[in-house]
Amino acid sequence: MHMNKQMLISIVISGLLIGTAFWFVSVRPNAENVGGTVPTAVIIDGKQIIDISAKGGYSPRMVAAKAGVPTILRVSTNGTFDCSASLVIPKLSYQKFLQPTGTEDVLISAEQARGALQGLCSMGMYNFQVVFK
Template sequence: MTADKLIVTIFGLTAIIFTYWFFLMKKEEEAVAASDSIDISVKGGYSPEVISLKKGKTTKLNFIRKDPSSCLEEVVLPDFKIRKTLPLNQKLTIEITPKRTGEFDFACGMNMFHGKIVVRD
């Protein structure tokens, strides 16, 4: 490999890393505020991925699974002691009343896809 090719490769890699970093950082900040309920689309992950809720307020999380892969057929909210099977192309509502503020992760049954619930005062 010649020096100029190496430089191009390094620049290319730096650009890729920067793009990933920027994309992930940006995603992390985008919490979608839920009012009384929020629809969460389940397709190759969770959308929205980060949801903000108000402490002490009962909120309905409507999971709508559009992904036929068995990977996403279960959703687990460990902090709320909830594990549910999501029927395909149907809405499954999980009602939660967060008692304390903080960040609570949820995931598929195999812990491969993740989402986050941010509870605020």
């Protein structure tokens, strides 16, 4: 069968569309997972540790934690050159420009470990939330 240019183009375009559809379907369950299963902070020797990684945003976006427990919010950067390195936690009056690669411990007292605590980049476009219950 002779294939003309137009046919070839339409085959390439439909291939791209199918590829995009597959990509969308395979990515979606992950996106739903972020809202669905909320990771829980671990308590080691009476101290609660919450690990957040900062690079192109914050991950996980939401963490469940126990209220009234002294907590360490451990924020890790790894080649983070975007604005998620510029961390602001309004409730703690915390603001710091993190090292591009490293770990920063933010201490949250038992009294401060209540309700919802939000962290954001200084521009406010990335955020994460710790919910103390």
